[in-house]
Amino acid sequence: xxxxxxxxxxxxxxFWSKILxxxxxxxxxxxxxxTLFLLIAFAAWYTTFLQKLPPGLPVYWIxxxxxxxxxxxGTVRTYMRPADVVFMLPMEKRMREYFAPGWxxxxxxxxIWLLLVTLIAWPFYIxxxxxxxPLLLTLVLLLLLKIVSNYGSWQELRIxxxxxxxxxxxxxxxxxIGLLAAYLWLPLWTxxxxxxxxxxxxxxxxxxxxxAQVPWEHLIAAEKNHATAVMRMLGWFVDVPTGERKINHxxxxxxxxxxxxxxxxxxFRFLVSKTLxxxxxxxxxxxxxxxxxxxxxxxxxxxxxxxxxxLFILLAGMQMTSLRKQHTDTxxxxxxxxxxxxxxxxxxxxxxxxxxxxxxxxxIPLATAGDPVRIVWTLAAGLVMVWxxxxxxNRKWLRDLAAGDEL
Amino acid sequence: MMEQVxxxxxxxxxxxxxxxxxxxxxxxxxxxxxxxxxLIGLNGAGKSTTMKHILGLMTxxxxxxKIQGSTLAADTQQYRASLAFVPxxxxxxxxxxxxxHLEFTARAYNVSTEDYxxxxxxxxxxxxxxxxxxxxxxxxxxxxxxxxxxxxxxxAAPPLYIIDExxxxxxxxxxxxxxxxxxxxxQNGSSILLSSHIxxxxxxxxxxxxxLHKGRVIVQGTLEQIREQTGxxxxxxxxxxxxxxxxxxxxxxxx
Numbered sequence: 308x309x310x311x312x313x314x315x316x317x318x319x320x321x322f323w324s325k326i327l328x329x330x331x332x333x334x335x336x337x338x339x340x341x342t343l344f345l346l347i348a349f350a351a352w353y354t355t356f357l358q359k360l361p362p363g364l365p366v367y368w369i370x371x372x373x374x375x376x377x378x379x380x381g382t383v384r385t386y387m388r389p390a391d392v393v394f395m396l397p398m399e400k401r402m403r404e405y406f407a408p409g410w411x412x413x414x415x416x417x418x419i420w421l422l423l424v425t426l427i428a429w430p431f432y433i434x435x436x437x438x439x440x441p442l443l444l445t446l447v448l449l450l451l452l453k454i455v456s457n458y459g460s461w462q463e464l465r466i467x468x469x470x471x472x473x474x475x476x477x478x479x480x481x482x483x484i485g486l487l488a489a490y491l492w493l494p495l496w497t498x499x500x501x502x503x504x505x506x507x508x509x510x511x512x513x514x515x516x517x518x519a520q521v522p523w524e525h526l527i528a529a530e531k532n533h534a535t536a537v538m539r540m541l542g543w544f545v546d547v548p549t550g551e552r553k554i555n556h557x558x559x560x561x562x563x564x565x566x567x568x569x570x571x572x573x574x575f576r577f578l579v580s581k582t583l584x585x586x587x588x589x590x591x592x593x594x595x596x597x598x599x600x601x602x603x604x605x606x607x608x609x610x611x612x613x614x615x616x617x618l619f620i621l622l623a624g625m626q627m628t629s630l631r632k633q634h635t636d637t638x639x640x641x642x643x644x645x646x647x648x649x650x651x652x653x654x655x656x657x658x659x660x661x662x663x664x665x666x667x668x669x670x671i672p673l674a675t676a677g678d679p680v681r682i683v684w685t686l687a688a689g690l691v692m693v694w695x696x697x698x699x700x701n702r703k704w705l706r707d708l709a710a711g712d713e714l
Numbered sequence: 715m716m717e718q719v720x721x722x723x724x725x726x727x728x729x730x731x732x733x734x735x736x737x738x739x740x741x742x743x744x745x746x747x748x749x750x751x752x753l754i755g756l757n758g759a760g761k762s763t764t765m766k767h768i769l770g771l772m773t774x775x776x777x778x779x780k781i782q783g784s785t786l787a788a789d790t791q792q793y794r795a796s797l798a799f800v801p802x803x804x805x806x807x808x809x810x811x812x813x814x815h816l817e818f819t820a821r822a823y824n825v826s827t828e829d830y831x832x833x834x835x836x837x838x839x840x841x842x843x844x845x846x847x848x849x850x851x852x853x854x855x856x857x858x859x860x861x862x863x864x865x866x867x868x869x870a871a872p873p874l875y876i877i878d879e880x881x882x883x884x885x886x887x888x889x890x891x892x893x894x895x896x897x898x899x900x901q902n903g904s905s906i907l908l909s910s911h912i913x914x915x916x917x918x919x920x921x922x923x924x925x926l927h928k929g930r931v932i933v934q935g936t937l938e939q940i941r942e943q944t945g946x947x948x949x950x951x952x953x954x955x956x957x958x959x960x961x962x963x964x965x966x967x968x969x
Binding site for chain 2: 554556561569570571573574577578581582585586637638639641642643644645646647
């Protein structure tokens with residue numbers, strides 16, 4: 308094994324050695340039980356659903372929605388560090404060797420999930436579709452599309468110029484979604500041909516723009532974001548170091564926090580509001596809420612819908628606990644004359660406010676059908692859940708303070 | 715001019731990162747109202763450690779630090795409200811713009827909105843940051859980040875400023891603006907404890923100097939007093955400092 312491969316392997320082992328100790332706490336946090344419950348509930352619901360398929364379901368659209376995310380997203384773990392731009396630059400020409408396992412891992416990893424989703428959705432697809440495609444061919448073509456998409460996402464990192472890079476990212480989304488749609492909607496051989504030719508054209512287009520041999524800074528930034536995302540996800544269940552954060556200006560949300568009353572004890576709310584709207588937490592929450600609304604919409608007429616509703620409120624709250632950890636290590640909170648309770652009160656206050664909003668948003672699709680009494684009681688249960696979560700957050704924070712975990 | 719009232723009082727301060735191995739040994743000095751004091755020393759002399767003790771980030775192993783007559787333990791919030799800090803390396807919130815940093819600081823220090831508006835406008839203009847006020851701090855150059863740190867301290871307008879190596883990364887205009895503003899701040903009655911290696915610059919601005927070496931104060935006083943103590947009349951501060959840290963008479967510890 309050459310030195311670069313050994314280095315990558317060592318870095319990979321280092322990263323996972325930081326993550327693995329936390330997994331037992333994640334399991335202990337109740338995730339395993341919740342996952343098992345969800346799996347059983349989903350299996351029961353899916354079996355019933357398959358037996359009594361509602362007529363006129365938009366099967367192709369559903370398949371497109373299910374298959375697109377795993378086909379389009381293609382992040383490659385590089386385990387690169389900021390110092391690499393100095394110390395590994397002399398080996399730029401050899402970096403293919405370093406990246407190769409990452410490329411393979413990214414395709415295989417996501418493809419396994421894609422395979423799983425396809426196999427689970429397949430019984431529904433063959434029952435609902437007028438002219439279903441063969442499974443094996445579908446799996447092969449999905450693999451082809453996955454490889455092309457991942458190759459495209461890697462080339463995007465190499466492309467010079469921000470504007471061109473954005474155009475190529477959009478092109479990848481359009482290409483993958485368009486080709487998947489063509490395969491699903493068109494007759495078998497036409498669809499297959501369009502997918503293969505389309506993938507080849509997209510591959511050809513990727514060769515056109517100027518590219519850097521190794522996009523050092525983009526790779527380091529992408530790796531930082533990836534590692535942060537993993538830690539953030541762990542942070543929903545256990546206290547982990549938050550590490551580096553990905554920040555986005557989102558000028559359209561710059562007003563957030565500006566209307567917080569101009570009082571010393573409320574100053575922290577100003578800061579934490581900016582953190583919420585400019586960190587990765589906001590898009591994560593938006594995706595999460597949309598997914599929750601979709602699931603609730605699909606299950607709104609059963610008690611399972613109520614369970615999903617309450618679960619999503621709880622999980623939204625858990626995601627937002629990362630706000631608590633964002634500013635634990637900052638110098639300024641040790642120096643500025645903020646009242647000692649303001650960090651806790653303002654963070655918990657903001658989390659509660661957003662969780663309330665989420666409780667109402669996810670409730671809307673639930674309120675569109677079913678028993679009116681149940682609809683109202685479900686909302687009431689959601690609000691109680693928010694209140695309980697607020698109390699639990701406060702209690703835990705005070706307990707940690709008493710234990711001397713935080714200042 | 716120096717007045718009798720002491721804003722900062724460091725009395726026989728001993729401290730460091732681990733017990734039994736103090737970095738600072740019995741340090742005593744005062745900063746009076748309207749004074750600018752230069753804290754000078756080689757790398758590792760204990761300047762930053764002294765500042766951390768004053769800021770309350772480290773607990774003294776011996777002695778005490780008082781700001782406006784009060785220790786941190788006696789009245790934490792009043793103590794913190796009495797000082798502003800400019801660190802050697804800019805430490806900003808990536809998710810906030812320049813203007814938002816100023817606003818957060820003003821809110822935290824209970825500055826009125828009118829004062830905040832007036833001070834922030836003046837500081838942004840003075841430090842030439844008008845076209846950057848809506849930029850996220852993560853998109854600023856190092857010098858600009860340093861300017862934001864300085865502006866945040868001055869928007870708070872407390873009685874005492876602790877300023878650690880403020881000139882690093884600043885352009886010549888920025889250095890000049892800072893020096894002028896420090897003089898103005900001093901004239902308005904605030905006090906400044908300033909650490910810097912650019913002795914030729916601070917020589918003309920500071921009222922007194924404290925020379926730290928290996929965690930001890932080896933000399934302190936006005937430039938004239940230091941010249942008298944070292945017997946080097948008419949010699950610039952830089953040369954005096956060089957001779958002081960080279961001369962075993964001043965630097966040999968009495969342990």
